[in-house]
Amino acid sequence: MQRVKAVVRYDGTHFSGWQVQPGKRTVQLEMERVLTKIHKGEHVPVVSSGRTDSSVHALGQVIHFDTPLAVPEEKWPKALNQLLAADVQVTKAAFVDSSFHARFDALEKTYQYRVHLTKERDIFRRHYVYFYPYPISVEDIKRAAPHLTGTHDFSSFCSSRTDVTDMVRTVHEVGVEERGDELLFTFRGSGFLYNMVRIMTGTLLEVGKGLRHPEDMPAVIEAKQRESAGNTAPGHALYLLEVRYE
Amino acid sequence: MQRVKAVVRYDGTHFSGWQVQPGKRTVQLEMERVLTKIHKGEHVPVVSSGRTDSSVHALGQVIHFDTPLAVPEEKWPKALNQLLAADVQVTKAAFVDSSFHARFDALEKTYQYRVHLTKERDIFRRHYVYFYPYPISVEDIKRAAPHLTGTHDFSSFCSSRTDVTDMVRTVHEVGVEERGDELLFTFRGSGFLYNMVRIMTGTLLEVGKGLRHPEDMPAVIEAKQRESAGNTAPGHALYLLEVRYE
Numbered sequence: 470m471q472r473v474k475a476v477v478r479y480d481g482t483h484f485s486g487w488q489v490q491p492g493k494r495t496v497q498l499e500m501e502r503v504l505t506k507i508h509k510g511e512h513v514p515v516v517s518s519g520r521t522d523s524s525v526h527a528l529g530q531v532i533h534f535d536t537p538l539a540v541p542e543e544k545w546p547k548a549l550n551q552l553l554a555a556d557v558q559v560t561k562a563a564f565v566d567s568s569f570h571a572r573f574d575a576l577e578k579t580y581q582y583r584v585h586l587t588k589e590r591d592i593f594r595r596h597y598v599y600f601y602p603y604p605i606s607v608e609d610i611k612r613a614a615p616h617l618t619g620t621h622d623f624s625s626f627c628s629s630r631t632d633v634t635d636m637v638r639t640v641h642e643v644g645v646e647e648r649g650d651e652l653l654f655t656f657r658g659s660g661f662l663y664n665m666v667r668i669m670t671g672t673l674l675e676v677g678k679g680l681r682h683p684e685d686m687p688a689v690i691e692a693k694q695r696e697s698a699g700n701t702a703p704g705h706a707l708y709l710l711e712v713r714y715e
Numbered sequence: 716m717q718r719v720k721a722v723v724r725y726d727g728t729h730f731s732g733w734q735v736q737p738g739k740r741t742v743q744l745e746m747e748r749v750l751t752k753i754h755k756g757e758h759v760p761v762v763s764s765g766r767t768d769s770s771v772h773a774l775g776q777v778i779h780f781d782t783p784l785a786v787p788e789e790k791w792p793k794a795l796n797q798l799l800a801a802d803v804q805v806t807k808a809a810f811v812d813s814s815f816h817a818r819f820d821a822l823e824k825t826y827q828y829r830v831h832l833t834k835e836r837d838i839f840r841r842h843y844v845y846f847y848p849y850p851i852s853v854e855d856i857k858r859a860a861p862h863l864t865g866t867h868d869f870s871s872f873c874s875s876r877t878d879v880t881d882m883v884r885t886v887h888e889v890g891v892e893e894r895g896d897e898l899l900f901t902f903r904g905s906g907f908l909y910n911m912v913r914i915m916t917g918t919l920l921e922v923g924k925g926l927r928h929p930e931d932m933p934a935v936i937e938a939k940q941r942e943s944a945g946n947t948a949p950g951h952a953l954y955l956l957e958v959r960y961e
Contacts, residue, residue: 557838558838
């Protein structure tokens with residue numbers, strides 16, 4: 470058996486997220502369908518660095534799977550891409566030690582969130598950015614963002630629909646950048662709770678709108694109550710950019 | 716009755732083109748569905764500057780329709796956009812004289828064609844650019860392009876599936892520009908035959924590949940035979956940018 474680590478991009482628009490769910494089209498299902506085909510009907514489980522929600526995109530999701538086939542590592546992307554649907558793509562593959570684990574070994578993840586600051590909706594970006602036609606203060610958002618970094622119990626920024634009990638995570642960076650007519654948030658950290666990036670984005674946008682003060686952020690974290698943070702921004706504007714390992 | 720001229724954008728991905736066809740989702744059908752609703756069930760025909768093919772996009776399609784309603788001209792975009800599907804959008808509307816005709820009065824149309832010059836497919840642009848992983852000479856394409864301008868019988872660049880008999884058109888400009896990893900063609904002319912822009916693009920790409928010489932273009936026009944020109948480039952990378960009137 471050879472363990473293969475691979476980097477996967479997907480357009481989440483027509484997927485019900487990463488994880489297999491009965492009756493739903495998911496990225497995991499699509500990857501396993503193709504790997505099973507390559508392995509002549511033998512089911513090949515695929516492990517990712519973590520789930521992504523429905524409609525969330527990925528530029529650098531990382532997975533691993535085991536194979537008995539004698540396919541050289543550099544041939545794997547092409548072998549998979551020939552069979553994968555047009556909205557999933559393997560960009561890299563490498564052989565790794567059988568102790569490598571895409572989820573447990575992930576040291577750091579980076580997400581991006583794209584907000585479209587405009588009065589006029591762009592139909593061509595409707596699946597890729599969050600249309601936000603309200604006046605906002607980017608300066609206030611930039612003042613609030615650094616308060617969300619550091620090691621904290623991030624219960625306030627976690628959806629109640631979770632089984633996780635340890636809510637402590639380390640956020641290394643919350644970047645805020647204007648690019649053209651978009652406001653781009655970058656979240657880099659040791660890991661993120663369920664919906665954490667989307668709730669942080671929703672909360673920062675409320676700061677931008679003047680509904681919250683930038684200096685309120687420490688108290689929001691301190692509260693450890695989902696209700697103290699802002700709305701969950703929609704999934705379709707979120708991108709898993711990169712997962713870092715040793 | 717008041718005649719309304721409007722500018723329409725659409726993402727052609729999930730449309731079988733502009734024109735109503737039985738059992739198909741088309742932009743004309745969607746526009747007429749919404750206008751009929753606004754007119755309480757009274758059918759309102761919509762006339763465009765011309766058809767676009769299946770999967771072709773528009774940033775500046777122009778239409779007209781007649782209405783007995785007392786809606787001010789500046790309210791029309793919002794009234795329509797509230798009811799239109801997420802992949803069609805009216806960006807402007809104005810009252811015009813009842814003699815105005817979106818098709819017959821069109822003086823000039825501009826199309827853009829986006830070619831993605833890359834080895835690696837971009838799944839996020841799969842509905843918007845033509846993936847072209849071949850080495851090409853942009854210089855040769857730039858030398859060939861001006862030969863396609865002028866007033867000619869463009870039979871060589873017209874799909875045989877047409878009812879049109881007058882094949883003479885005037886092309887004012889064939890622009891070729893590299894932008895990032897894309898090659899953008901701009902076609903501006905008095906009008907274009909069925910598939911003409913896509914056949915010109917296909918032919919210019921064959922020049923780029925070295926399959927034809929830039930100086931062969933006049934002979935291709937001269938032949939007045941569809942077989943003398945190149946392949947028809949796919950529709951999903953074509954955009955109707957603008958229609959000009961008096």
